[in-house]
Amino acid sequence: MVERRRYRTVVSDSALWARFRFRDGDIVISTPPKCGTTWMQMLCALLVFDTADLPRPLTEISPWVDATTYDTEAILAGLEGQRHRRFVKTHTPLDGLPSEAGVTYVCVGRDPRDAMLSFEHAVANIDPVAIAAGGLDQHTGPPPSEDPLERFRVWADAEFTPESDWFGVSLANLVHHVRTFWDHRDEPQVALFHYADLKADLPGQLARLADALSIDVPLQRLGELADAATFEGMRNRADELAPGVDAKLWRSNKDFFRAGTSGQWRDLLDAATLDHYRRRVAELAPPDLVEWLHTGSP
Template sequence: MAHRKLYLGPLTDNRRWDRITIRPDDVLVVTPPKCGTTWMQTIVALLISGDPEVDTELSVKMPWVDIRLREIDEVAARMEQLTTRRSMKSHTPMDGLPMDDRAQYLCVFRHPLDAHFSYRRHLRNTPLRLLDMWYPEDDTDGLTFRRFLDGGPEGFDTDAMPLAVILRHYTAAAALAERPNVSLFHYADMSRDLPGTFARVAGLLGITHPPGLMEQLIAAASFDHMKAHAERYAPSGGKGFFTSDTEFFHSGTSGKWRGQLSEAELAQYDAMMDAQLGPGDRRWLEYGAASSA
């Protein structure tokens, strides 16, 4: 953990990364929750395999290393035994991860309010009740959004994903963005141009496929295809972990938060965003590269 921040929540512990020996061709997908993690993992799995029918089995083959639900001895041993190119995911900000100049770090972001409302729905689809105090099912007083704005980036709050966690993820990744192996992606840009996203990721990973095969891989990663085959693409899909694998891919659209917040709540959000980010960074974090056009 030398020179790394400690992120220790009720679900996650970034010290678990100390048990993983990073390889030169490893691919780490690093995101706040509900920002396109599974989508980017699927893109990586399709590109590495070159197989549009690949069984991604993300929770086992491309594990979330931080989470405590699996014994780290088992996770580390399984990853060490892999002879093919490896990919793993993390919901820890970049300043809490081991850095290797040869591995690729793909950092994915989404409008913070879209991520927040998607996370609300996501938690109702899991059996985990650790965060019910933050996300009550009957929230007539706006408690959930107040905690989204008031929560900190570390400790228990880490796993509840308040705005401070998203901002920490972004600032930590942006501070490293000049490195050739740290790349920032935005959910909105991936939605607007999935072929362009595939081309960019393939270039970063040094992977090439014939055009016809690339078209098949891109089609396999479309939202409609992943939702129609949710038991295959959802993390732990087909194993009964989620109440509904299909619900994991609820809509894939942006702007679901519009009309859900009061003017006062939006003003508080705006004030926090403006206090933490300059105008250009804020535009990118909310709307991606197209915001600069």
């Protein structure tokens, strides 16, 4: 039996997966934070239900299984009662998840620099009341620098940490997460996508996803469904699609879908910081993975 790595942060604990009873056909969406988790949940919902009119808010249909900030018993009971094909969310890498026959594991990668900036914007959008209520203000590390370039360097230089008293967000953790999928990307139960590819050709990537999930959808229908998953379309439905709306997590639900663009890091990083980043990421991943992380499919 392969021993799974345990991942713990202030908001999650992969040990909770031991309480989840899998079914044949289940879909596990496992992404690093701010790499397109909600987007992939929406794409799975469109394929599973064959409609953009979802029966309930997305976070209720596709909950975060190993989150510690929600009622685990209620989540598991809700999933047990679902009769449609189930698709669930996690930020746990593949080596921390149970390996189950008949389950498809889906990951989305993103340019780490964009993911880092997107995470900073997300943290700034968390309502202070929700931070206090969830105990997220109990971080014991030093306060973050007011200099965004210094915060970027700290994020880039942090070591890989499967257990963290904060969110566990760092360049090393992101690369490790994607690499657990990259190393198994040719296996039939593993499906690896890239944020840039979703941006460039959403209908084509939705077709890829349908193939990975063995869901037969006519080409014209794929285009119609993809129209419901554009960034602007999802932003306009933020109150039913953003995670944490039930807990009033965000100052603005719409701002959870802030921009959805790539390359925003160019406005922040100077030449020295960018050179430092390139050296660091080369230490963490082989050249083919580094290239894919920054560009997506050839």
